[in-house]
Amino acid sequence: MDKKGKDTHILVIRLSAMGDVAMTVPVLGEVVANYSKIKLTVLTKKQFVPLFSELKNTSVYVADIKNRHKGLLGLWRLYRELKILQIDYVADLHNVLRSQILKKYFTLGRIPFVQLDKGRAEKKALTRTSNKILKQLRPTHQRYADVFENLGFPIDISQAKPMGRLPLSQxxxxxxxxxxxxxxxxxxxxxxxxxxxxxxxxxxxxxxxxxxxxxxxxxxxxxxxxxxxxxxxxxxxxxxxxxxxxxxxxxxxxxxxxxxxxxxxxxxxxxxxxxxxxxxxxxxxxxxxxxxxxxxxxxxxxxxxxxxxxxxxxxxxxxxxxxxxxxxxxxxxxxxxxxxxxxxxxxxx
The missing domain is CATH 3.40.50.2000 (Glycogen Phosphorylase B;)
Structure with missing residues (x-):
C-alpha cells in the first residue's frame, strides 16, 4: 500500500440517489480512519459534494453525466481526466453500466477495479410474491465495506463513529x-x-x-x-x-x-x-x-x-x-x- 512513502489514491464511484450516496459516508470514514496513507476521491454528482465535507483525506470529483461526461465519448473524457489524478485503485460502489464502461478503461491501464456485489438474486427472492425468502440480506453498508476488503483494505464498520454536530450558520x-x-x-x-x-x-x-x-x-x-x-x-x-x-x-x-x-x-x-x-x-x-x-x-x-x-x-x-x-x-x-x-x-x- 505505502509506495515509497506516497499516499495510496483510491477512486470511489457512487452516483445515483442521495440515500445511496449518503450510505457510503460511514464506510469511507472508517477507511480513512484506519489507513492514514489512503487518499480518497469520490466520483459523484455535484449536489452531493457537501455529504463528504467532514471526511478527512477525502475530496470529490464531480461527474457531469448530463453534459460533459455523457455517453461513451463523455465517459472516455471522464476517464482521461481521472487518469491525471494518478489513481491506484478503484472502488466501484455503484456497479451500473456507466461504471462498467469506466472499468474497461481502468483495466486497460492495469488499475485494480473492484465492483459492488448488489445481491440481485437474493433481493429478487426477497421481493417476489411466490416462494418468497424472507430473511435479512447483507446490509448495503457492509457490501460497500466488502469492496474495500477485496481491494486489500479491510475495515470493521461496527467500529465506525458518527460525524459530530455541526455549528449552525446565521x-x-x-x-x-x-x-x-x-x-x-x-x-x-x-x-x-x-x-x-x-x-x-x-x-x-x-x-x-x-x-x-x-x-x-x-x-x-x-x-x-x-x-x-x-x-x-x-x-x-x-x-x-x-x-x-x-x-x-x-x-x-x-x-x-x-x-x-x-x-x-x-x-x-x-x-x-x-x-x-x-x-x-x-x-x-x-x-x-x-x-x-x-x-x-x-x-x-x-x-x-x-x-x-x-x-x-x-x-x-x-x-x-x-x-x-x-x-x-x-x-x-x-x-x-x-x-x-x-x-x-x-x-x-
Missing amino acids: KTLDFVEQDSKKWIGIAPFAAFVGKTYPLHLMEEVIKELSNTDRYKIILFGGGVGEIKKLETLETKFKDVISVAGKLNLAEELELISNLDLMVSMDSGNAHLAANYGIQVLTLWGVTHPYAGFYPFNQPAENALLSDRAKYPWIPTSVYGNKFPKGYEKAMETITPLKVLKKINEILCH
Whole structure:
C-alpha cells in the first residue's frame, strides 16, 4: 500500500440517489480512519459534494453525466481526466453500466477495479410474491465495506463513529431559533408512493406533536410540489417550520446534525441523520429493512413496518416502485398513534 512513502489514491464511484450516496459516508470514514496513507476521491454528482465535507483525506470529483461526461465519448473524457489524478485503485460502489464502461478503461491501464456485489438474486427472492425468502440480506453498508476488503483494505464498520454536530450558520439560525424545545425533523416524502406515508396521516402526527408545546418540528423535502405541501403544514400549526427550498444541502446538514430525532420514510433523510448519530424513526411501506437499506447503526425497534399479516407480499420491491393492486394503502396500517407512541419512547428513553 505505502509506495515509497506516497499516499495510496483510491477512486470511489457512487452516483445515483442521495440515500445511496449518503450510505457510503460511514464506510469511507472508517477507511480513512484506519489507513492514514489512503487518499480518497469520490466520483459523484455535484449536489452531493457537501455529504463528504467532514471526511478527512477525502475530496470529490464531480461527474457531469448530463453534459460533459455523457455517453461513451463523455465517459472516455471522464476517464482521461481521472487518469491525471494518478489513481491506484478503484472502488466501484455503484456497479451500473456507466461504471462498467469506466472499468474497461481502468483495466486497460492495469488499475485494480473492484465492483459492488448488489445481491440481485437474493433481493429478487426477497421481493417476489411466490416462494418468497424472507430473511435479512447483507446490509448495503457492509457490501460497500466488502469492496474495500477485496481491494486489500479491510475495515470493521461496527467500529465506525458518527460525524459530530455541526455549528449552525446565521442563515440557518434565522430559520430555526435555538430554544429549549426538542427538535424533531420530519421528512414525509420518498421517491416512490409505495414507501410514502399518507400526508393526511402525517398531518395528524404533526398536529399532536405541535399541541404538546414540547417540540419544534422541522419539515424537510424538495421539489415544487413537496415544498407547497410543506408550506401549507407550516401555516397550520405552531412550532412547525419548513426548510424545504429555503436551505441548500450543506445548511440542511447543519440542521440535521442538531436534531433530537428524524422521522423519515425509507429514504435519503434517514441516512443523512444516521451519519451524524441522530436517532431516526423510519416508516416502511412496501419496502423492508431486510433488503439492506436500514439507516446506519440504528436500533431495529426504531422501524415501524406496514402490517404483513394484511399485506403478506411485503416487501414487494427494493425501492418501493412496484406493488400489487390492493397494496396502495399498506402504510395506513401504521397509525398516527403508533408513530406518536414510538416518538415518545425514543425521546423519553
